[in-house]
Amino acid sequence: MSRRPVLMAIVPLLLASIPLAAHHSFAAEYDREKPIKLSGTVTRFDLTNPHSWIYLEAKGPDGNVSTWGFETASLLALYRRGFKKDTLKAGMQITIEGFLAKDGTHTGNGQKLTLPDGKEIILGTEENPG
Amino acid sequence: MRHTRTVFLCAALIAAPVFLHAQGGPAAAPGAAAKSAEFVPPRTADGKPDLQGVWETRNAAAFDITEITEGHEIPYRPEALEKEQKGPRVDPIAHCAMPGVPRITYMPYPIQIMQRPGYVIFMYEYLHDQRIVPTNTGPTNPAREHLDGVDFWLGDSLGRWEGDTLVVDVTNLDERSWLDSARHTHSDALHVVERYSRTGPNTIRYEATIEDPKMYTRPWKIVMPLHLNKEAGFELREQECTEGDDGRPIHPPYRPAPHGDVFEFPRKYPSTQGASK
Numbered sequence: 001m002s003r004r005p006v007l008m009a010i011v012p013l014l015l016a017s018i019p020l021a022a023h024h025s026f027a028a029e030y031d032r033e034k035p036i037k038l039s040g041t042v043t044r045f046d047l048t049n050p051h052s053w054i055y056l057e058a059k060g061p062d063g064n065v066s067t068w069g070f071e072t073a074s075l076l077a078l079y080r081r082g083f084k085k086d087t088l089k090a091g092m093q094i095t096i097e098g099f100l101a102k103d104g105t106h107t108g109n110g111q112k113l114t115l116p117d118g119k120e121i122i123l124g125t126e127e128n129p130g
Numbered sequence: 131m132r133h134t135r136t137v138f139l140c141a142a143l144i145a146a147p148v149f150l151h152a153q154g155g156p157a158a159a160p161g162a163a164a165k166s167a168e169f170v171p172p173r174t175a176d177g178k179p180d181l182q183g184v185w186e187t188r189n190a191a192a193f194d195i196t197e198i199t200e201g202h203e204i205p206y207r208p209e210a211l212e213k214e215q216k217g218p219r220v221d222p223i224a225h226c227a228m229p230g231v232p233r234i235t236y237m238p239y240p241i242q243i244m245q246r247p248g249y250v251i252f253m254y255e256y257l258h259d260q261r262i263v264p265t266n267t268g269p270t271n272p273a274r275e276h277l278d279g280v281d282f283w284l285g286d287s288l289g290r291w292e293g294d295t296l297v298v299d300v301t302n303l304d305e306r307s308w309l310d311s312a313r314h315t316h317s318d319a320l321h322v323v324e325r326y327s328r329t330g331p332n333t334i335r336y337e338a339t340i341e342d343p344k345m346y347t348r349p350w351k352i353v354m355p356l357h358l359n360k361e362a363g364f365e366l367r368e369q370e371c372t373e374g375d376d377g378r379p380i381h382p383p384y385r386p387a388p389h390g391d392v393f394e395f396p397r398k399y400p401s402t403q404g405a406s407k
Contacts, residue, residue, distance in 0.1 A: 047280060047281075048304075075280065075282075083279075084278065084280060085279045085280060085281065086279060
């Protein structure tokens, strides 16, 4: 009986690790120590699996304007939060907050999106909530 | 006048054997001969035609859909054909993408159809895909509509029974799928209407009308039989596809092209190119 509290503590930990293993891990590609916030113009939005992608032209930390790509949650996760194919269209002004990729490319993991009307949508996957 | 009479006589002679043939046989009543040839399908407990079983195609349409296309030709718009010829050259299924509809049906793998009241369930051995089709949709249930603003590889399927035929209306199809390995393509406006009819104890007639005003000048049709697999003890098994079977890591970065209006799969792993290039 005395073991039960230990089991009860371990089981949720085991369960919690399952969704992390189901996709490639955040930690393998992105750096939680490097948050980034960019405002710019949407060039492309792919509402797709396993994860959706948002591309925008924006001025990076180095001051240069270029295309940035942000990985977000899956198609269904975004769809169930109200996203549609045309939620983001080329030319829209948006702000994205997220974390930079470790490989130094202009790529990030999107956590929060701000639409032109000020509405905010969580972009993160369930294992990496924003 | 004489000439007219000759024609009339000839026509009568030609017509006579047809008439005699129709009169022959046990079913003498008009129309009965044709009706007796129709297969009466077995029924499920709720009275619907029973389509259940493991079915398979025996054709090569997965490689070239024109084999089962009426007229063997796809009525492309010239500009659509030009776009297709400039598009991606790697079959999406080579990267383990789901084949789309109707291609999933003529992939050379068995399909198990199961029925529950209100649903027909298609279990595809190929990549363990599935379609759970509600059958209470259509004119009798206009509130149940296709989804808005989202596409899937296998689309959104709404079913209904028309007599003894299962009709499945499919839209919301991902524009990246191909109709076959011969690179016959479609756009995001693809609309497929499938018809499944039992034609015998071991056959289903599969017919699909393919409509895509961005791609084709008119709707066109494919027709093929599905054959019942009667092998004793046959069961669907796992048919998996993972990129990386050649030793490369699974789940390579899936980064759609940032520019252009056609999708390109990454050619190599690892992709060191970010979206900025």
